[in-house]
Amino acid sequence: MAIDRSIAFNHPITKKAASIMKSTLEEKYGPIWHVIIGQSYGFDVHHFPKTMLHIYLDGIFGITVWKC
Secondary structure (H helix, E strand, C coil): CCCCCCHHHHHHHHHHHHHHHHHHHHHHHHEEEEEEECCCCCCCCCCCCCCCCCCCCCCCCCEEEECC
């Protein structure tokens, strides 16, 4: 099954999931958190020590979370 990368990155479900993750992190750990969910993207972010996570879900979607 092929997934169009531009559709997956802008899909309402991934946007909603990122929004929920951001809200939950900010409630529990304070502001300001950033969340990216998508495919085939690169990143270079500044973050506080021990406040960044980059994982792959099912080898399809990358999830990057960081606090700055």
